[in-house]
Amino acid sequence: MANGDDRCCLKEVLHIFQSCLTDQKEILMDPYIAGWKGLVRFLNTLGAIFSFISKDAVAKIQIMESFHSSDQKAQYVTLQSMVKYELASNLVDLKKPGDQSPSGCRTILRLHRALHWLQLFLEGLRTSTEDSSTSALCAEAYNASLANHHPWIIRKTALLSFYVLPNRNSFLELMNVGTPADAVEMLEEALPSISKIYDITQALYAQHNLLDIP
Template structure:
């Protein structure tokens, strides 16, 4: 197990809480920040997950570029991004061609991964002490992200999950205190992640963006 000193999942989860504005919009900067924190944790689990973190980093980078580019204010929230990109014809709706890396399709990939995270953390929280993390992770993956991945990625992912530490070691590595304290913290934090997920899902459904290539 790689060193996870200094990593505190609480900070990462609190960031997701700060994504929501009073108008129930999803702020891009804390959303990106949250993903960066998750990737740091993923990296601490070992190089076996490099192929996952590489893809996540690429997507985070695409969004950071939008947030520092000429149209940065259009990317302040997920809502403003959708409005801007659709109105400006910047989204490939059928085939990936002219706009292969639109903000809309990039956030959709992270959004799907957030669903996996939600299911996995909920499983971790409610499972028995002797549950296998690899099984919890595989089940959450199969119920979410796996539906969008080709066979080869699914195979690599499920192989990598086998390298996950036991439930209690995993909970301890989150630096949220004892496994029991970690479970309590997850119970407090998960509703915020769920809310961000639900709002994004409803927005994408409304604009028929849930199948972007």
């Protein structure tokens, strides 16, 4: 496990995600990517268990940062402006990926799916009882989200790795915000914003038929 300074990031990370939403219900990309950087740090404190998610997320973060340092960075300020720009410019890779570079729309879709897993998992932790199995909660969240998009070998490896997760209270203490009750209170405050981000992204992608980008 990493040191306390690293582990303290989850509360801050969830608060960063809260800052993603504008009054117009647009999603700001800078805090979204910053939030994902924090999530990667938190997942890495748990060892190799979630490396199949964190490594992929790192690659996606790097792609999005390349867009933000390009001449077209103004088009990537919000999720909505990015989708509008890439669709209008025929930049969205709607067929199987090949030589074409991944679009921002495809890249965010992968992060969006992973965020849904985390949302479901943390919500399960928040609403579960003290004797609930963390590994079962994680597996249930995974099967309802990311598993639908992963090949069999990754699904099997992921589900097996979840068995080494600590018990519920120990996992909540890894969030480093105090007692398990304090962690639950923090999740109650932060998770509604994560849910809003997921719902807005899901609706936007559904509107433009982008949910199945290969």
